[in-house]
Amino acid sequence: MRALVQRVRQARVEIEGEVVGAIEAGLLVLLCAERGDGELQADRLLAKLLKLRIFPDEAGKMNRSVQDTGGGLLIVSQFTLAADLGAGNRPSFTGAAAPDEGRRLYDYFVAKARAAYPVVATGVFAADMQVHLVNDGPVTIPMQIQ
Template sequence: MITIIQRVTQAQVCIAGQQVGTIDSGIMALVAIERQDSEKSAQRLFERIINYRIFPDDPGRMNLNLQSIQGGLLLVPQFTLAADTNSGNRPSFTPAATPEKGEVLFNYFVSYAKQNYPLIETGEFGADMQVSLTNDGPVTFTLKV
């Protein structure tokens, strides 16, 4: 699994003009499922996101995690992160999980996240989504499990 996490002051996802997920201060995570991923991968990725120290403490150092600041977590499925872009002028999606597997595993990831953290919002797998955010910093990281 691959994710790009961004520290945000706000983020939202809309589908067909309707807001389906929104957070204030926290993390917006774009999430891709690859062919070899499993429920164990999903659990490990969630633990990394929730514990990754990207929020400033009093001296301004990145020493606090999402739980420390009680921030929101917006999970957005984005299969294009799994693309192979090493050659040519068009991405190959061979590394990405099939849409069926991707949907099952993304839904498991969301369910696991909601069981373990109260401030979860999501996009919708397979939907045409409009994502907006205010990146705080900017602070952006790629995590892979």
């Protein structure tokens, strides 16, 4: 399972001009289920994400997690994180989980996040979304759990 995590001052997802999910300061999580992923990978990624120390402490050092700061999580499905450019200039997405399995794992991840953390917003799986964010730092961290 892959994620691209961005520390944000604010972020929102719009579909056809309507906001469907938004947070203030926290983490924007672009999430991709890959072939062979299951609940174990989702659980491990969520545990790591909630403890990821990328927020500044009083000394300005990245030493606090989203749990420490009380920030939000905005979780957005992003199958293009599985892009493979090994055979040319047009990406292949064969490494991404099949749509039904991707949706199941995305829904599982969101449900687990909501059970573990109080501030969780989402996009809409497989929708054409516009993601707006103010990247804080900027801080952008790729994550992969196998």
